[in-house]
Amino acid sequence: MAQTCTGCGAVLQSQEPDAPGYLPESAMGKPDPLCRRCYRIRHYGEFSRVALPLSTYVKEVSAVLQRPGLVLYVLDVFDLSGSMVPDLHEYIGNSPVVAVINKVDLLPKDVSPHLLRDWIVETLVESGIRPVDVCFVSAEENWGLDELEAAIALRRETRVYAVGMANVGKSSILNALAKRLESTPPFTESRVPGTTLANTHVEMTFAGRRTKTVIDTPGLILQHRVTDVLCNDCLKIVVPSARLRPRIYQLQPGQTLFLGGLARIDFETGQPQSLVFYVSNDLVVHRTKLERAEDFVRLHGDDILKCPCDTCRSALGGWTSTTVRAGVGIRRTKFHEARDEINVGPHGGDIVIPGLGWIALSGAPFGGIVWFRSAVHLDVRDRLI
Numbered sequence: 155m156a157q158t159c160t161g162c163g164a165v166l167q168s169q170e171p172d173a174p175g176y177l178p179e180s181a182m183g184k185p186d187p188l189c190r191r192c193y194r195i196r197h198y199g200e201f202s203r204v205a206l207p208l209s210t211y212v213k214e215v216s217a218v219l220q221r222p223g224l225v226l227y228v229l230d231v232f233d234l235s236g237s238m239v240p241d242l243h244e245y246i247g248n249s250p251v252v253a254v255i256n257k258v259d260l261l262p263k264d265v266s267p268h269l270l271r272d273w274i275v276e277t278l279v280e281s282g283i284r285p286v287d288v289c290f291v292s293a294e295e296n297w298g299l300d301e302l303e304a305a306i307a308l309r310r311e312t313r314v315y316a317v318g319m320a321n322v323g324k325s326s327i328l329n330a331l332a333k334r335l336e337s338t339p340p341f342t343e344s345r346v347p348g349t350t351l352a353n354t355h356v357e358m359t360f361a362g363r364r365t366k367t368v369i370d371t372p373g374l375i376l377q378h379r380v381t382d383v384l385c386n387d388c389l390k391i392v393v394p395s396a397r398l399r400p401r402i403y404q405l406q407p408g409q410t411l412f413l414g415g416l417a418r419i420d421f422e423t424g425q426p427q428s429l430v431f432y433v434s435n436d437l438v439v440h441r442t443k444l445e446r447a448e449d450f451v452r453l454h455g456d457d458i459l460k461c462p463c464d465t466c467r468s469a470l471g472g473w474t475s476t477t478v479r480a481g482v483g484i485r486r487t488k489f490h491e492a493r494d495e496i497n498v499g500p501h502g503g504d505i506v507i508p509g510l511g512w513i514a515l516s517g518a519p520f521g522g523i524v525w526f527r528s529a530v531h532l533d534v535r536d537r538l539i
């Protein structure tokens with residue numbers, strides 16, 4: 155049988171250095187092998203990207219989920235819409251789902267993750283998934299792992315699957331669990347989406363007696379999140395590395411606000427108001443006069459707006475835009491219902507740019523335009539916070 159990498163699960167091969175599972179011939183046949191990529195990630199903190207396209211992803215994950223088990227559906231609290239796996243309900247069959255909301259360490263101070271529970275359950279039910287439990291965790295800070303462990307131990311299923319988009323923290327959570335339960339952690343973690351290439355598994359004993367097979371499945375990359383496309387240097391700026399500090403800007407009509415070179419919101423008409431930006435603390439947020447916006451891009455594309463870099467800019471595509479309204483009419487909850495116009499209505503809402511963060515509008519009268527990169531999808535929701 156072909157030997158597989160104990161980090162990512164890819165079949166080992168010595169022919170193609172850039173393909174999954176590459177290991178030089180001389181290193182083949184040793185016990186507990188790690189492919190070169192996993193070895194570098196683990197020992198040097200080096201990252202590389204391998205994307206699983208939707209068709210391969212569905213094939214791999216639905217094949218493995220044919221055997222029923224408990225599904226840990228891992229979502230990133232910073233990027234809830236971007237971390238939903240499209241049509242997941244179609245291939246998990248009758249397996250019960252525990253929603254595991256990871257990275258709660260990033261939530262702004264004073265925001266209890268539990269306040270988000272109803273919104274999350276409602277959104278999951280809309281997508282065809284009714285979770286049996288919701289756990290809020292931070293793999294990084296080891297928060298909420300007692301509750302997650304208990305939620306898994308309580309269930310009778312002997313197989314446990316971690317499922318989710320790339321980069322939501324599946325491997326980190328399973329590694330943290332493995333450490334607590336004193337199993338060998340074989341899962342490779344990485345800042346770059348798409349590290350876990352094939353299904354990897356480990357036996358873990360819960361509550362001191364229930365041994366279950368825990369399986370990490372590959373992550374899905376759809377290229378519609380900012381983070382699916384950016385290079386390592388840009389990711390360092392865009393992926394929050396610390397608790398989010400809501401950035402509040404008092405805006406007047408006739409002003410515009412840049413989120414690095416990744417997005418921009420123009421305020422054309424309406425009442426002066428505060429907009430709140432939930433983005434990485436390292437990303438430049440810059441306010442200027444609307445009439446100066448084009449000049450500003452020309453003059454500062456390579457300094458103030460230097461994220462994304464040139465390479466990422468071409469990967470993300472040119473600018474595209476949609477109109478935004480608040481304060482009037484009917485609230486739309488989903489962008490796909492209103493592709494050329496977002497209306498958050500009089501109660502306000504969040505404009506979400508998956509992977510980058512979100513902009514909260516209060517519902518005061520607002521008429522304007524949001525600009526974003528064409529590879530990225532927008533979403534709209536009720537205010538999360």
Ligand code: GDP
Pocket residue numbers: 256257258259260291292293294295318319320321322323324325326327342343344345346347348349350373394395
């Ligand atoms: P996977 O692709 O879903 O298996 O994700 P990984 O476990 O490889 O994690 C992806 C990235 O998210 C890595 O850079 C992790 O350090 C980071 N990450 C994972 N868990 C957390 C968390 O609880 N908090 C924060 N802030 N980052 C996390």
